[in-house]
Amino acid sequence: MSRPIGVFDSGVGGLTVLSALRHRFPSEDFVYLGDTARLPYGTKSATTVQRYAINAAAHLEGHEIKLLVVACNTASSYALDALASSASIPVVGVVEPGVRAAIATGSSRIGVIGTEGTIRSGAYQRALSDRAAAVEVKAMACPLLVPLAEEGWGDHPITDQVASTYLAPLLEWRVETVILGCTHYPLLRPSLQRVVGEDVRLVDSASAVADMVGVDHHGLVSPDERQGAVRIELTDASDRFLRITRAILGRDPEELEVVDIDQA
């Protein structure tokens, strides 16, 4: 029997990554865990995020996954090393794929936007300068963008104004490419693209992760004729999260269960 791929996020934003992975590897089985009872991770300390991420990974390993995709930028930034050394399977985060995709644009001025935790960790900044020393990098925490995305205001004049406020220093600096360093941000793409203008490229990690899984883990994923199954687990299922889940998937999830992982 084929083992599933585990995908983990603090909430439901990581479903954008799951969708990209499913599109690329339709015959794989997936188990998605969204830690909605404890989200957001982006405002919390490294210690707490590491504890939550290790707890979540242990829960997913209980599903006999063959690969863990950490579809949460804050967890990828703060906890990827800890996860990689504690897990018995390969672990892929979202930072490295986003960085590879941004460098592939050939831009010399790259901006990164994300949660306070992601930006404060310096993970994107380090990965960019390790891979492309000549590239200039400017990073900006944008704490209000996740609540705006969750409110369904992805294409709203107030979101344009908030994004303008946050992105003003990047635009003044004449940024060429902006990495959307948070899985919620693709939901804000209409507003963000208006604010940065058509000449600035927005790189989101969802498809970049699928690319990297395809390249680096070729042996793990083997397309064939069968249609893979998807199981979604959330630690809290308020109407709000179910509404956002539907908005991202474009339909009701096939199989959704509420799980308690606190004691795991």
Add this chain to the structure above:
Amino acid sequence: MSRPIGVFDSGVGGLTVLSALRHRFPSEDFVYLGDTARLPYGTKSATTVQRYAINAAAHLEGHEIKLLVVACNTASSYALDALASSASIPVVGVVEPGVRAAIATGSSRIGVIGTEGTIRSGAYQRALSDRAAAVEVKAMACPLLVPLAEEGWGDHPITDQVASTYLAPLLEWRVETVILGCTHYPLLRPSLQRVVGEDVRLVDSASAVADMVGVDHHGLVSPDERQGAVRIELTDASDRFLRITRAILGRDPEELEVVDIDQA
């Protein structure tokens, strides 16, 4: 030895309630618990909020508190009955005091704003109609106001616009008094007052709670000459929460500890 009063909130917004209580009862000792590692409660389900609140109350009971003040509107709305029946001490929430204060204004059209959880629970709406059947009530969830308060945008043009969007139906209905049904909202008072205009009264539960503790629990609190101590415990202490703590208290906290209550 005098036993302390316990004050509990999902985060640091409840420090507005703690400040009002300290001001009223300066000789009392207080233990404040902010569940910053699992906040916000406002977007989560009743089941999760009840579990967290009972867990937090059990932790505070370990401090030998003589009275528990639930300084969180969502926990007061979803979990007060469960807390009152599980705790061995008196439990005071923020809904009842806010409702009393709003009715005391004599207004016939009262609005309530709060988190999705608080509004969805119907706790304010029920308490108002139980106590004053003739009063008309309109309630409105305002999910973006907490993130705006935490961003420090309490007096910002974007907050004015967001508040205008949320409050438009209340203003059209010619609301006379608005209950600020979330402990973060006093931080937004400048914006909120501008949006509703000078003729609409804003009632916040912080001072209303202190009033009610004074009236209903007279035997518990006994002012004397000593200066009470305050201990603040947070389940996560990111820079963000410490910054907001300082903003609310107007100074650094005297005694602050990070505690792990997950396994309690």
